[in-house]
Amino acid sequence: AECATAGDAPAYLDFSQADRWIVSLLQQTEGQVAQGFADYRLDNVASTIYDFVWNEFCDWYLEIAKVQIQQGNAAQQRATRRTLIRTLETILRLAHPVIPFVTEALWQKVAPVAGRAGASIAIAAYPVSQPERIDEAAIAHVAKLKQLVNACRNLRGEMSVSPATRLPLFAIAGSTAEAAFMQQAAPVLQALTKLSEVRVFEDEAAWAAAAQAAPVAVVGEARICLFMEIDVAAEKTRLGKELARLEGEIIKAHGKLGNEAFVARAPAAVIDQERKRLADFEATVAKVKDQLARLG
Numbered sequence: 001a002e003c004a005t006a007g008d009a010p011a012y013l014d015f016s017q018a019d020r021w022i023v024s025l026l027q028q029t030e031g032q033v034a035q036g037f038a039d040y041r042l043d044n045v046a047s048t049i050y051d052f053v054w055n056e057f058c059d060w061y062l063e064i065a066k067v068q069i070q071q072g073n074a075a076q077q078r079a080t081r082r083t084l085i086r087t088l089e090t091i092l093r094l095a096h097p098v099i100p101f102v103t104e105a106l107w108q109k110v111a112p113v114a115g116r117a118g119a120s121i122a123i124a125a126y127p128v129s130q131p132e133r134i135d136e137a138a139i140a141h142v143a144k145l146k147q148l149v150n151a152c153r154n155l156r157g158e159m160s161v162s163p164a165t166r167l168p169l170f171a172i173a174g175s176t177a178e179a180a181f182m183q184q185a186a187p188v189l190q191a192l193t194k195l196s197e198v199r200v201f202e203d204e205a206a207w208a209a210a211a212q213a214a215p216v217a218v219v220g221e222a223r224i225c226l227f228m229e230i231d232v233a234a235e236k237t238r239l240g241k242e243l244a245r246l247e248g249e250i251i252k253a254h255g256k257l258g259n260e261a262f263v264a265r266a267p268a269a270v271i272d273q274e275r276k277r278l279a280d281f282e283a284t285v286a287k288v289k290d291q292l293a294r295l296g
Contacts, residue, residue: 014075016068018145018188019083020138022061025052026087030129033094042098049095057087060146067191089114094127144220145185151217152193155226158215158287166196167226170214172207173200174221182222195226213294215287232295239292246285253278 029052036045068080089110096103107121118124173179179200186198201207214225256262
């Protein structure tokens, strides 16, 4: 709650949607931690803090913050630095009952920078959630950004692109608002998914001509692809082999699921896993066939 960004922020601070998002999640985490203590579920307390710190603050916000500090204006940089240090300081107080010694040592260094006085974290006020500080629009904004980042990463995986290779992203948006979002998110997308550029097309024919046979992902109202020059004949051969392999796996899965003895003896979890594998294989086959069709 102490690092909240909503409200009457000074004019020299320009908080981004990502800044507001991490503070919103911090409020939710504080509330969940309080409920864990009330229920005497210290396991829930620890897992809630871990999930927020590792999966949100470290995995996403720190990476976005790097872009904002490197490319933002002075007010945006100040806002991001303030959000970073105050969120970290609050995390330390939040985690102190679970990991007392490490948090005390870190807090002694972090607290003065965050502007919090006190002799020890042990006697500092424990964080209390302020639900009114939760910004649903910021949460929705970053959820959409995550979808785009994950879609780009999945495309890179499908194309077997080296992490060191930067590719251009070509996008066609379904609305003016979606196009504006793509343009605004471009710096973060470039940094988090190793893109050389983000180009948003207004004309579908121009986008299709630029994309050529590149794999396409649909994210909300937008369609995106990562463009890379390829040897069409070699790619057709590779996809043909992959299609044959997948169809072989589908035959095996159908054989297992069609075997009455296997279905009767296997645990339900094993059968469900086999059905999921079959569905995944079939979905991948559809993608491969679509890619082959695009290659002509």
